[in-house]
Amino acid sequence: MPMIDLELVAHRFALEGTAERAAGQKNYLKSGLDFFGVSVPVVRAALKRERRENPVTDRSGLLTIAFGCFETSYFEMHLFGVLLLGQNSSLLEIEDLGKLADLVRKCNTWALVDPLSKPGEDLVGRGMPIVGSILDAWSTDDNFWIRRYSLLVLMRGLVRDEEYWGRFVRYADSMIEEKEFFIRKAIGWTLREVSKVRPKPVAEYARRHMAVISGVTFREAVKYLPEPEQGELQAEYKAR
Numbered sequence: 001m002p003m004i005d006l007e008l009v010a011h012r013f014a015l016e017g018t019a020e021r022a023a024g025q026k027n028y029l030k031s032g033l034d035f036f037g038v039s040v041p042v043v044r045a046a047l048k049r050e051r052r053e054n055p056v057t058d059r060s061g062l063l064t065i066a067f068g069c070f071e072t073s074y075f076e077m078h079l080f081g082v083l084l085l086g087q088n089s090s091l092l093e094i095e096d097l098g099k100l101a102d103l104v105r106k107c108n109t110w111a112l113v114d115p116l117s118k119p120g121e122d123l124v125g126r127g128m129p130i131v132g133s134i135l136d137a138w139s140t141d142d143n144f145w146i147r148r149y150s151l152l153v154l155m156r157g158l159v160r161d162e163e164y165w166g167r168f169v170r171y172a173d174s175m176i177e178e179k180e181f182f183i184r185k186a187i188g189w190t191l192r193e194v195s196k197v198r199p200k201p202v203a204e205y206a207r208r209h210m211a212v213i214s215g216v217t218f219r220e221a222v223k224y225l226p227e228p229e230q231g232e233l234q235a236e237y238k239a240r
Helices: 006-016 019-029 040-053 059-069 075-087 094-107 117-127 132-139 144-152 163-175 181-195 199-208 215-222 229-238
Strands: none
Touching: 006 040, 006 059, 006 075, 040 075, 059 075, 059 094, 075 094, 075 117, 094 117, 094 132, 094 144, 117 144, 132 144, 132 163, 144 163, 144 181, 163 181, 163 199, 181 199, 181 215, 199 215, 199 229, 215 229
């Protein structure tokens, strides 16, 4: 079975990229990685081409390629590996959650951690409640990207399954007073998405934490709440 040639993928990115875009991306993400200077749609197009020409059909090959992408110093190659995992997450097994966490520790940017949540969501959905102890450990990890990941991988379950709410609340409560922006944003995003289907518990959560909730978390949480509750919460927040 043909294997994706990562050197060829990188070569094509190098040909399509521009120095101007590379500089802009590096500055925007404040990253220490190198950049070819290609857009996300170009990376997705490369994935589509490889899926057609060199489809990944087994777990071992998928993990080898994904981790191989992280052996380079280029953001676009890392993203290629992350999106490849998401595209083929059905090949992964529950035990691979640990491998995803290993990659999260290598990411150091939301632009990689967030799309890596897709295969994580898939595995969590298949593995609950068995994987609960793994998520519990992530939620208190020293690495804030891992703590963020513990929230993101709950997203799919939260918008369809009430049982996930209690776990999210425990994690969010333990992080609600953190100063780290990417933790505050993740809590807010998660609340925002849940509010689209179950606004009442989100409103109650925001009200219960009014004294300590950060601005960015609060703004995201109430963004899609219905009136008059949204207005009432905003007024209460301003009056703190």
